[in-house]
Amino acid sequence: MSNYIVNVSIDGFTFRIPVSIVTKDDTYYYIVKEPRCDTQCMDLRGKVIDLMRQRGMAILDAINESVKDLGNKQLVESVIYHLLRDLRGYGPITVPLFDPNIEEVELNNWTYPITVVHRELPGVRLVTNIRFNSEVEARDFIMSISKRGLPRSVSLLKPYLETILPEGHRFTGTIGEITIGPTFSIRKFPPQPLTLEELILRGTLKPSAAAYLWLIAELKGFIMISGPMSSGKTTLLSAIASKLPTYSKIVTIEDTPELRLPHPHWIRMFTREGEDEKSRIGMFDLVKLAVRYRPDYIIVGEVRGEEVHALFQASALGHGMLTTFHASTPEELLIRLTNPPLNVNVGNLQLLSSVVFMTIRNGRRSVISIVEPVVNNGTIEFRNVLTSTGDIDIERSIKLKMLSKAYGINIIEEITRREDLLRKGNDDYEIEEITLSKE
Structure with a gap:
């Protein structure tokens, strides 16, 4: 087993997310331990999004308005993390994209977990505890990526996307039509090339x-x-x-x-x-x-x-x-x-x-x-x-x-x-x- 911390920095906030790599039956697993978001957390998250939509508030202002009277620090941190993760990060795959040890992030079938390739295990795909809840959610994720990368076009006429994310990672994905459901492969590049x-x-x-x-x-x-x-x-x-x-x-x-x-x-x-x-x-x-x-x-x-x-x-x-x-x-x-x-x-x-x-x-x-x-x-x-x-x-x-x-x-x-x-x-x-x- 290997345990380490991934620093996820979004909009001035830094979250320390534990990651574990374990093996079972000759399979490697990449386990992300994000802050838990229970029903109360989800309700507050929805309240913040409503404030942003209805009153045009910035995300941090909406967060301050929604959680300022709460005394539960852990709940507040969980709400902030999941909001920033989903609205400013890359949703469920935010942690592996911030993890400098991860080289590739893949979705081959939305009904199965995301897989990753770790730099210490080249050529081996690790099964994660990250997955999409539905085919629609996976497709919407890929459509959202198309708005962030260059070039940006993806549609039913052209149901695939090859683009470069703002961080320089190479994204290739489909929304279906030419594959059985949405798929993607993200090839990450280190912030500094190896010498x-x-x-x-x-x-x-x-x-x-x-x-x-x-x-x-x-x-x-x-x-x-x-x-x-x-x-x-x-x-x-x-x-x-x-x-x-x-x-x-x-x-x-x-x-x-x-x-x-x-x-x-x-x-x-x-x-x-x-x-x-x-x-x-x-x-x-x-x-x-x-x-x-x-x-x-x-x-x-x-x-x-x-x-x-x-x-x-x-x-x-x-x-x-x-x-x-x-x-x-x-x-x-x-x-x-x-x-x-x-x-x-x-x-x-x-x-x-x-x-x-x-x-x-x-x-x-x-x-x-x-x-x-x-x-x-x-x-x-x-x-x-x-x-x-x-x-x-x-x-x-x-x-x-x-x-x-x-x-x-x-x-x-x-x-x-x-x-x-x-x-x-x-x-x-x-x-x-x-x-x-x-x-």
Whole structure:
């Protein structure tokens, strides 16, 4: 069992809500212990809402008017919490959305409880004690979300919603019609992106591997981070990008805004859906546009279509490239890249500096291999430059030898120097670990 407190801050009020994680019959449960709202609490809540509607009072004024004569402090706090939770927060899912340990919040069927994904248990869905009372309540919740995010349209004509919440979380939902009842999935993003130092502390990769990727990226290589969904690709991409020189010009291209970089010369571009081809702006269009900005680096959140050709062309022109891809092995990567609909020429794969493969193993996101493409007699081979311990094998890396020759640097000294900087940086980080064990 694990117990901790989630701070829910709304309109100047902060509520400390206990959360417990327990296991039973090999199932994990996420239990939220909100203040109880009994019949008297519900009556007062309704009175406040009536004052707001009938007299146009602000929520805090209506609360003061309704509860000022009550001596029951616990009741007053419960009324305030549930009012703010429902009117200013996110209703029943407010606590998991405020919980920094939660990565995803999901509703797959309104008759079942909400499920969440905890950062200490990646890939595992925890069953919560949060649920909607009816299909109408679940649908109304999704409709209310459509008024808070951007874009905002959802209707019977278009019964699905893809939007970004004010906090930056990605919301995807349906109101039915194309699903059996309302559904949604919220992918949360941490207030501050994880750094390479923090990823080292979490065991995602070794310092030498981080130093290698940092060096390849800074010297304008083409790095592709590949793996299954939720394996940490975007997190690693963002961590590497944050190490790029602050004086450099960076253009990022995404479907939805996920990347956050501490760079002053950063241009963000986003794709745009459209009713027809003329109004649609895709990744391919934006990569071509990005080249005209003469950036030092182009970062594409995820490559999956014709834009891959523009990426290879941009790399050949000398731009540093970073992107993610969905493939779990070098063999799968090669098949996807060189066959329809991508159809990348095998010779162009030499422009890739490194491909990082990630996965979720033993409840932890980790880098399992880093490969460099080598073309021999017209066929492509992927050479793994990670040792069995997860460290970089400098002697095995062709790309590092090329960089040493091109830039006249001592690769061993440079990798060692960056390792030391990463280790020294970790002295400034203290990661709060939550130990989860079965009872």
